[in-house]
Every structure is written in structure tokens, then in C-alpha cells.
Amino acid sequence: MDSHEINKHAGGLLSALLVTMGLGIFADVLFHIEKPAKPGYELAGAAEPVAVAAVADAGEPLPVLMAKADAKRGEGYAKACATCHSFDKGGAVKVGPPLYGVVNRPVASMAGFQYSETLTKMGGQWSFENINKFIANPKGYAAGTKMGYAGEKDPQHRADIEAYLRSMSDSPAPLPN
Numbered sequence: 001m002d003s004h005e006i007n008k009h010a011g012g013l014l015s016a017l018l019v020t021m022g023l024g025i026f027a028d029v030l031f032h033i034e035k036p037a038k039p040g041y042e043l044a045g046a047a048e049p050v051a052v053a054a055v056a057d058a059g060e061p062l063p064v065l066m067a068k069a070d071a072k073r074g075e076g077y078a079k080a081c082a083t084c085h086s087f088d089k090g091g092a093v094k095v096g097p098p099l100y101g102v103v104n105r106p107v108a109s110m111a112g113f114q115y116s117e118t119l120t121k122m123g124g125q126w127s128f129e130n131i132n133k134f135i136a137n138p139k140g141y142a143a144g145t146k147m148g149y150a151g152e153k154d155p156q157h158r159a160d161i162e163a164y165l166r167s168m169s170d171s172p173a174p175l176p177n
């Protein structure tokens with residue numbers, strides 16, 4: 001076998017390798033294209049854990065969660081808030097400001113409570129949307145807030161808490177849509 005022949009063989013081997021790698025990548029591409037094509041709601045048997053996780057990550061929009069929220073359940077979850085907040089009409093300042101009627105109330109507006117600079121400067125009103133973001137991750141949403149609460153990670157629990165907050169008002173705000 002002269003060197004020319006060796007080169008030919010080496011070349012052949014190399015192309016075979018490249019083709020194999022190419023096929024591998026192609027298979028990868030096929031696999032990845034296929035996954036999202038599987039409808040995420042086809043949960044029967046849960047044979048596609050990847051697709052299910054993707055759906056859970058995307059999450060349901062707040063109006064959908066609020067539509068099936070339950071104020072009574074929310075009252076239970078809000079026990080975690082009640083160490084620091086009063087929900088009653090005319091309730092007093094505790095560690096945090098009283099929350100009766102907080103939905104659609106201007107941010108940082110309770111007289112007699114010393115708000116952080118962060119909330120004082122935030123402006124706007126507490127909507128279902130921004131309360132949802134705030135209580136999911138207080139320091140992530142409002143860096144520098146005095147609210148020493150880790151956050152409620154479950155979106156449905158947050159919606160339930162908001163249904164409870166909504167009910168604790170003279171005129172409950174319309175549900176978000």
C-alpha cells in the first residue's frame with residue numbers, strides 16, 4: 001500500500017465518519033423538531049415528560065388562574081401574609097401595611113406606614129397583575145422592598161390569595177381579562 005493508497009483509505013474513513021456525524025446531527029434535529037409538535041395537553045400516560053414540563057413552565061395566564069381561583073382557599077394561603085398584614089376593614093399597621101381594599105389602591109398609600117424608598121417611588125396602583133408578580137418574588141419584583149417574604153411559587157395559590165384580597169374590599173375589583 002503506497003502513501004497514495006493510504007490517503008485514499010484515510011479519506012474514505014473520514015468521509016464515513018463525517019456522514020455518521022451528519023446523520024447524528026440530522027437525527028438530533030428531527031428529534032427536536034418532533035417534540036414541540038406533540039400537543040402538550042395529551043397527558044394520557046405522561047409518556048412525554050419533556051413536553052409536559054414545557055407546558056408547566058409556560059404557565060396559564062393570570063385571568064385563567066383567577067377565573068378558577070377560590071377566595072376561601074386563598075384565605076388559608078394568606079395565613080402566611082397575616083403574620084405581617086391585617087386584611088380587615090380599618091385594620092392596623094402590623095409589620096406591613098393593612099391590605100383591606102389593596103386591589104387597585106395606589107402603591108404605598110397607607111398613612112401611618114413607613115414604606116421603603118422602593119415602594120414610595122414605584123407609583124401606579126396595585127393591580128392583579130403586579131400583585132401577582134410582587135408576591136411571587138417580592139425582592140425580584142421590587143428590589144429594596146422591606147417585605148421580608150420569600151414569595152409564593154405556586155401560580156394557582158397566588159391567584160387564590162388574590163381572590164381573597166379582592167373579596168376583602170367594599171367594592172371588589174372586576175376580575176382581570
Ligand code: HEC
Pocket residue numbers: 078080081082083084085095096097099102106107108109110114115116117118119126131135144145146147148149152161
Ligand atoms: C414578613 C412580613 C411580611 C409578609 C409575610 C408579607 N408581607 Fe407584604 N409587606 C410587608 C412589608 C414590610 C411591606 C412594605 C414593603 C415596603 O415598604 O417595601 C409589605 C407590602 C405589601 C404590599 C404593598 C401594599 C401597599 O400599601 O403598597 C402588598 C400588596 C403586600 N405586601 C402583600 C402581601 C401578601 C399578599 C402577602 C402573602 C402572600 C405578604 N404581603 C406577606 C411585610 C410582609
